[in-house]
Amino acid sequence: MILSPAFYERDTVTVAKDLLGCLLVHREEETTAGWIVEVEAYLRGDPAAHSYRGETKRNSVMFGPPGHAYVYLIYGLHTCVNVVTGAGEAILIRALEPGIGLELMQARRGMSDPVSLASGPGKLTQALGITMDQNGTSLYDGPLQVRSPDSLPGRRPEGFPGEIVQTTRIGITKAVDLPLRFYLKGSRYVSRR
DNA sequence: ATCAGGATTGGCT
DNA sequence: GCCAATCCTGATT
Numbered sequence: 107m108i109l110s111p112a113f114y115e116r117d118t119v120t121v122a123k124d125l126l127g128c129l130l131v132h133r134e135e136e137t138t139a140g141w142i143v144e145v146e147a148y149l150r151g152d153p154a155a156h157s158y159r160g161e162t163k164r165n166s167v168m169f170g171p172p173g174h175a176y177v178y179l180i181y182g183l184h185t186c187v188n189v190v191t192g193a194g195e196a197i198l199i200r201a202l203e204p205g206i207g208l209e210l211m212q213a214r215r216g217m218s219d220p221v222s223l224a225s226g227p228g229k230l231t232q233a234l235g236i237t238m239d240q241n242g243t244s245l246y247d248g249p250l251q252v253r254s255p256d257s258l259p260g261r262r263p264e265g266f267p268g269e270i271v272q273t274t275r276i277g278i279t280k281a282v283d284l285p286l287r288f289y290l291k292g293s294r295y296v297s298r299r
Numbered sequence: 300a301t302c303a304g305g306a307t308t309g310g311c312t
Numbered sequence: 313g314c315c316a317a318t319c320c321t322g323a324t325t
Contacts, residue, residue, distance in 0.1 A: 155306090159322085164320080178306085179320060179321095183307070297307095
């Protein structure tokens with residue numbers, strides 16, 4: 107089932123951990139989806155967060171309603187998708203275990219190995235066809251959705267339910283020591299171990 | 300108007 | 313491990 111707005115109206119770190127094991131779904135002509143196995147939280151007063159210096163045109167979605175997608179372009183090449191929890195806070199989806207639409211994901215990524223298909227923030231957006239067009243869209247009322255872990259009968263991501271590993275975040279240059287990255291222990295689909 | 304730098308990835312050494 | 317690709321944003325002149 108689709109996660110309701112109330113799911114997102116909670117402490118950002120709590121939401122981040124609860125997102126692990128959930129299904130990120132993109133419904134188009136064809137559906138692609140994968141289980142969230144790795145996330146990072148970006149908080150208020152956090153120098154690494156895009157919202158740190160206040161609201162701008164680019165980051166305005168982070169200051170909007172919880173449960174919406176904040177999508178941005180990085181290095182002029184890749185897009186990353188975040189789950190907004192409100193007040194300038196958001197959760198970066200860093201890796202998925204492919205679930206539905208494997209063939210389309212492989213075509214979009216130009217490769218076949220499921221382990222490398224969505225094991226990175228730029229990879230998973232490409233695999234699911236997420237672009238800047240999805241910036242600001244609702245995750246509970248639209249084609250891009252987050253669903254509970256039991257959404258695919260009889261199927262569960264590797265390492266879920268199970269232990270959650272907490273580490274420092276990847277690829278940032280500020281607030282490098284904050285332990286705000288979370289992933290499913292035992293998953294082969296995380297971006298790095 | 301200009302410019303440095305980025306929540307990355309893939310290819311090469 | 314190192315580095316180029318590629319372009320938008322925000323800060324500065």
